[in-house]
Amino acid sequence: MKKKIVIAGGTGFIGQYFEEKFTNLGYEVIIISRQPHHLFWTDSVGIVDSLEGAEMLINLAGKSVNCRYNEKNKKEILDSRTGTTEILGNALLACKNPPPLWINSSSATIYRHAEDRPMTEASGDIGTGFSVEVAQAWEKSLFDFQLSQTRKVALRIAIVLGEDGGVMEPYLNLVRFGLGGVQGTGNQMFSWIHIEDVFRIILFLQSNEQLNGIFNCSAPQPITNRVFMTQLRKTMNRKIGLPSPKWMLEMGAIFMNTETELILKSRWVIPDRLEKEGFQFTFGTIGEALQQILKSSNKIQ
Template identity: 70%
Template sequence: MKKIVLAGGTGFIGEYFKEKFKELGYEVKIISRQMQHISWEDKDGIKEALEDAELLINLAGKSVNCRYNETNKNEIMNSRIRTTTLLGEAIQACENPPEIWMNSSTATIYRHAEDRPMTEDTGEIGTGFSVDVATNWEQTFFSFDLSNTRQIALRIAIVLGKGGGVMTPYQNLVKFGLGGFQGTGNQMFSWIHIEDLFKIVLFLKEKEELTGVFNCSSPQPVSNRELMKELRKTMNVPVGLPSPKWILEIGSLLIKTETELVLKSRWVLPERLEREGYTFTFETLEKALQDILN
């Protein structure tokens, strides 16, 4: 039976991927902190799972949806470096290592951009804690020189899908009349439908010559103002109060998160994917939201 390994595969993206790969006839092995799966402490179990696997996808890492105090910052950084290092060492120990290793990264690696979009070739790496996490994550990943395993880093934009991720808090804002723009509303929102993310993985898996970094984001990002307008339209809520920055600061304290998640302008284009011939199923936000909410 064909086999794939999902590391950190119990979250929103991991659960979706697991079901999709099972539908395609794959045996799916999951490495996780959860008891029923292969433990991160079980080095032999990880190596055994990776032997003869077609594909390893690493999604592991503490959620960034928290306050950036020292404890959380250390855990966000270390959870990504530690798991990526463990996987690289396990692959090196395999007799028949996975054909491909895809590691999560993030579109947040680029600077706050309201002036122009960021591509793999022309994008400028930003500064700050989130960017440090992304750059260290990618450096750790590419520090492994693996002759028999192809390596691809997925710079993933904000993932939209049914029943999880960011859709729940956004829907709640709109539902309770707070679905206006946030901050200035001019910050760009780069997003991807979860189905396209899965199809991108399959696409890159088949393209045996491809390695390196890929932006995983819709070719049609929108401003925060357009995002909230489209959400209100799809949910049939005519008005929504805007949230200036000072209100967001108070709100983020109360729900223990950071305003950067809403206020950073992520303007990212999937130039390499489109150049290689990938066609998006959900190219526009309108189409994506219709699918997710209706």
């Protein structure tokens, strides 16, 4: 019988990458989604059936935070994370032969704005505000489930960089139009990870059966916004990049229907547990990551 993996919320940037990778490894990949041609969230019997005998459940579901934080959107952001996690936990409880590993995404933004020191799983300070509250509720909904046969991992994922989506396109456009200077002070830390390393971390957690709990999913060398924009201009061969002060970003965020927190919050996150367990990153520096992404997508001009 073909080995099987279930990806919940698997139609986005990360989910599509995982689907292709796992399919190439010979897995049957079942996607749970609100999109057509997939298993619907309302199909509780189908979800239990899909999880029976699966090797792993990966939950990436959640409304994009790239929106204005009005009351309607805030409710959808929270409910789309905690609600889906609860559906999956209840489905696992109903399984006779549940997957041995459940990986649930979380967010590196759970830590406070940090320009003074890096945040590890053991010593990081949890922040305050809406985004932090969402990440806390998300993790609580995972760890509240008592599952005797299934390991649970919460991945606190930093900003994911890759070819076909995610945050790269807006940053590339800024550089193309000569606006690729610093955003705000430029001193805010930019914690990032290449999408290939996210996938490799999933395989690492699958094969190391003693691991569970919280893991920071970020590259070992976070950088400042200033260094990130400089490296991006260099990789794209663009010498000029005008800065975007905070007031300009706040005006632009209203027009673009988003929040400045996505750019201005200083995320200084270190993958301490993964490194101590021996995980080796393929893309450890921002230069290596950007070279691969821009070469593969023919964006270097």
